Amino acid sequence: METTLVALVLVLAAMASYISKKVRERRNRPKRYPPGPKPWPIVGNLHQLRSLPHKYLHLSA
Numbered sequence: 001m002e003t004t005l006v007a008l009v010l011v012l013a014a015m016a017s018y019i020s021k022k023v024r025e026r027r028n029r030p031k032r033y034p035p036g037p038k039p040w041p042i043v044g045n046l047h048q049l050r051s052l053p054h055k056y057l058h059l060s061a
Contacts, residue, residue, distance in 0.1 A: 039045045050056045 037045060037048065040047060046053065
């Protein structure tokens, strides 16, 4: 009986800690950004890259 009570208290404490962490994360989330450019199906936004995409991606990383 006592071990069941200890296990229940530990589970409740873990759940409360998890919920508290999620609430804090949600509160500190950055504001919404404006929408970006519309991607093309399958290609995505690759059409907006310059002529040498590997160099452009390296510079923007």
